[in-house]
Amino acid sequence: xxxxxxxxxxxxxxxxxxxxxxxxxxxxxxxxxxxxxxxxxxxxxxxxxxxxxxxxxxxxxxxxxxxxxxxxxxxxxxxxxxxxxxxxxxxxxxxxxxxxxxxxxxxxxxxxxxxxxxxxxxxxxxxxxxxxxxxxxxxxxxxxxxxxxxxxxxxxxxxxxxxxxxxxxxxxxxxxxxxxxxxxxxxxxxxxxxxxxxxxxxxxxxxxxxxxxxxxxxxxxxxxxxxxxxxxxxxxxxxxxxxxxxxxxxxxxxxxxxxxxxxxxxxxxxxxxxxxxxxxxxxxxxxxxxxxxxxxxxxxxxxxxxxxxxxxxxxxxxxxxxxxxxxxxxxxxxxxxxxxxxxxxxxxxxxxxxxxxxxxxxxxxxxxxxxxxxxxxxxxxxxxxxxxxxxxxxxxxxxxxxxxxxxxxxxxxxxxxxxxxxxxxxxxxxxxxxxxxxxxxxxxxxxxxxxxxxxxxxxxxxxxxxxxxxxxxxxxxxxxxxxxxxxxxxxxxxxxxxxxxxxxxxxxxxxxxxxxxxxxxxxxxxxxxxxxxxxxxxxxxxxxxxxxxxxxxxxxxxxxxxxxxxxxxxxxxxxxxxxxxxxxxxxxxxxxxxxxxxxxxxxxxxxxxxxxxxxxxxxxxxxxxxxxxxxxxxxxxxxxxxxxxxxxxxxxxxxxxxxxxxxxxxxxxxxxxxxxxxxxxxxxxxxxxxxxxxxxxxxxxxxxxxxxxxxx
Numbered sequence: 001x002x003x004x005x006x007x008x009x010x011x012x013x014x015x016x017x018x019x020x021x022x023x024x025x026x027x028x029x030x031x032x033x034x035x036x037x038x039x040x041x042x043x044x045x046x047x048x049x050x051x052x053x054x055x056x057x058x059x060x061x062x063x064x065x066x067x068x069x070x071x072x073x074x075x076x077x078x079x080x081x082x083x084x085x086x087x088x089x090x091x092x093x094x095x096x097x098x099x100x101x102x103x104x105x106x107x108x109x110x111x112x113x114x115x116x117x118x119x120x121x122x123x124x125x126x127x128x129x130x131x132x133x134x135x136x137x138x139x140x141x142x143x144x145x146x147x148x149x150x151x152x153x154x155x156x157x158x159x160x161x162x163x164x165x166x167x168x169x170x171x172x173x174x175x176x177x178x179x180x181x182x183x184x185x186x187x188x189x190x191x192x193x194x195x196x197x198x199x200x201x202x203x204x205x206x207x208x209x210x211x212x213x214x215x216x217x218x219x220x221x222x223x224x225x226x227x228x229x230x231x232x233x234x235x236x237x238x239x240x241x242x243x244x245x246x247x248x249x250x251x252x253x254x255x256x257x258x259x260x261x262x263x264x265x266x267x268x269x270x271x272x273x274x275x276x277x278x279x280x281x282x283x284x285x286x287x288x289x290x291x292x293x294x295x296x297x298x299x300x301x302x303x304x305x306x307x308x309x310x311x312x313x314x315x316x317x318x319x320x321x322x323x324x325x326x327x328x329x330x331x332x333x334x335x336x337x338x339x340x341x342x343x344x345x346x347x348x349x350x351x352x353x354x355x356x357x358x359x360x361x362x363x364x365x366x367x368x369x370x371x372x373x374x375x376x377x378x379x380x381x382x383x384x385x386x387x388x389x390x391x392x393x394x395x396x397x398x399x400x401x402x403x404x405x406x407x408x409x410x411x412x413x414x415x416x417x418x419x420x421x422x423x424x425x426x427x428x429x430x431x432x433x434x435x436x437x438x439x440x441x442x443x444x445x446x447x448x449x450x451x452x453x454x455x456x457x458x459x460x461x462x463x464x465x466x467x468x469x470x471x472x473x474x475x476x477x478x479x480x481x482x483x484x485x486x487x488x489x490x491x492x493x494x495x496x497x498x499x500x501x502x503x504x505x506x507x508x509x510x511x512x513x514x515x516x517x518x519x520x521x522x523x524x525x526x527x528x529x530x531x532x533x534x535x536x537x538x539x540x541x542x543x544x545x546x547x548x549x550x551x552x553x554x555x556x557x558x559x560x561x562x563x564x565x566x567x568x569x570x571x572x573x574x575x576x577x578x579x580x581x582x583x584x585x586x587x588x589x590x591x592x593x594x595x596x597x598x599x600x601x602x603x604x605x606x607x608x609x610x611x612x613x614x615x616x617x618x619x620x621x622x623x624x625x626x627x628x629x630x631x632x633x634x635x636x637x638x639x640x641x642x643x644x645x646x647x648x649x650x651x652x653x654x655x656x657x658x659x660x661x662x663x664x665x666x667x668x669x670x671x672x673x674x675x676x677x678x679x680x681x682x683x684x685x686x687x688x689x690x691x692x693x694x695x696x697x698x699x700x701x702x703x704x705x706x707x708x709x710x711x712x
Contacts, residue, residue, distance in 0.1 A: 221660030357454035379446035632657030
């Protein structure tokens with residue numbers, strides 16, 4: 001009662017508290033509703049943000065350009081990721097250059113772009129459809145005609161596939177035109193930077209001499225490998241001193257992660273394989289007596305290789321089927337058999353075999369009217385007119401088409417998804433004789449077809465194939481899932497996961513310097529969410545279970561540590577520094593031994609303990625010499641030889657693979673004539689390559705932030 005009375009006494013306060021709680025709850029839900037409509041930024045360049053929507057639009061634009069240019073209907077995951085990266089790279093570079101160009105007053109005029117189009121030699125123009133059929137060169141007149149036709153095009157009076165093609169062409173040209181402007185601006189800015197690195201006659205002479213003056217040298221060396229690493233002591237203070245000297249080399253401009261992870265791939269059990277074997281056996285027995293609709297029957301078997309009622313060459317069929325086709329008679333079933341190459345159980349039936357032309361030349365007139373009835377009437381009249389002797393090409397032009405002949409071969413459609421109108425069209429072409437006509441009714445209109453030629457007779461087959469992958473069952477996957485889930489629950493830290501993975505039957509994998517700009521973990525499909533977790537987690541944490549791959553893999557990730565933007569810590573680079581210190585200490589010891597030996601001749605150095613010798617010919621200052629005896633590239637060999645006198649022994653030199661002495665025994669010069677202008681052009685080209693590295697400086701200066709991994 002006292003408690004109840006206490007609550008009653010605080011009634012007004014509770015109402016306020018509950019009201020605030022309800023408001024917070026409603027506001028929270030409202031925030032979740034509003035959140036998707038907010039603009040999310042995927043990156044930043046020079047303080048200017050790029051929204052997810054704008055980035056997505058650019059990716060879609062470039063994707064459509066690639067699809068149109070290549071004739072592909074879609075891109076796979078790897079190609080899509082390449083598009084995303086290329087779009088981001090181009091966006092960043094363009095923004096960096098735009099800022100610098102604006103400060104300098106560099107612009108690109110419409111007249112410049114028109115001049116590039118008129119010249120027609122830019123590589124971008126060669127990738128467009130506007131090319132002369134005879135020469136293959138870009139044709140500006142074809143472009144002008146297309147743009148004129150496109151501006152006058154009435155989409156309502158054209159077949160949908162024509163409209164789609166013209167739209168694709170226009171999008172491609174818009175992209176090319178935009179890219180021409182961006183690339184021209186980059187060229188002008190880079191030219192400005194390149195001209196700041198000019199060559200001169202003195203540099204030209206030095207470059208020529210460095211290339212044509214050659215030396216033949218004798219080399220005696222004591223390799224660093226002759227001293228065991230464990231005999232060299234490296235102090236912590238020495239590591240710190242060298243780290244401080246080379247600290248700028250270890251600057252990291254993007255944050256990365258070091259992770260450990262376990263990737264589990266689920267495979268079929270013996271029971272799964274036996275069950276699939278029995279299913280294929282049952283279907284094989286049905287295939288032996290099947291007649292008629294093989295398309296439907298093969299689809300019902302779950303075969304990975306669909307049946308299309310067309311004659312195909314052998315190259316169209318799976319390689320394991322082709323290897324056994326000659327052992328199968330027409331009408332008989334071969335199989336079941338297991339194919340390890342693609343982990344499938346198979347059987348097949350050769351339905352028929354013919355010798356038929358593989359290449360067919362045909363021409364067509366596409367017929368469309370206001371409705372299906374009028375289309376049929378018009379198509380019948382055109383067909384009748386041609387049968388009566390009317391000129392095919394003249395009629396085609398009357399209806400806005402060329403009537404030109406085209407070739408088609410089985411390579412154009414084998415293993416493509418062919419059904420409906422496509423199947424009807426290809427079947428008609430293959431079945432017509434030379435000069436025969438057909439009026440083919442399709443879904444969106446009619447086509448008047450005439451075969452004009454046939455050639456390349458080949459053996460062709462109709463084969464019904466049952467190809468079933470040996471997949472795991474739901475029960476097998478669930479068991480693997482449960483076992484892995486239990487392991488993760490029992491090992492919630494990286495330390496425990498690493499300690500117990502092997503005993504549990506899992507292989508622990510490692511990846512250092514994982515970037516957020518990557519598209520997943522371990523090259524495994526569908527691991528974007530795991531990547532996002534990695535860049536939000538704290539060191540020592542272990543993720544949950546991620547289902548990924550082709551729905552056949554599971555992944556768990558443990559974050560080892562975060563490598564933050566800035567200088568990589570000593571612990572991360574100490575192995576590299578230790579190796580350098582060990583090499584330097586070995587060099588000191590070898591040089592001390594050489595000094596103690598009082599060697600004054602090449603033969604005396606050559607006879608020292610652990611020494612190796614070599615003869616290196618045609619050594620120049622322009623290129624580092626490779627010394628086979630040391631198994632290393634030694635730039636100092638060329639540097640010394642270029643100034644050394646013949647038969648004069650050098651002092652000991654600390655190289656990459658050991659300490660060596662040199663003695664030049666011959667010098668000569670390539671039979672080339674000095675051309676100052678040619679040398680200067682070569683140097684200018686080299687300077688241009690060096691100038692291209694300015695993008696890295698602009699990138700660092702632009703404070704580029706890449707947050708695409710959060711959304712894509």
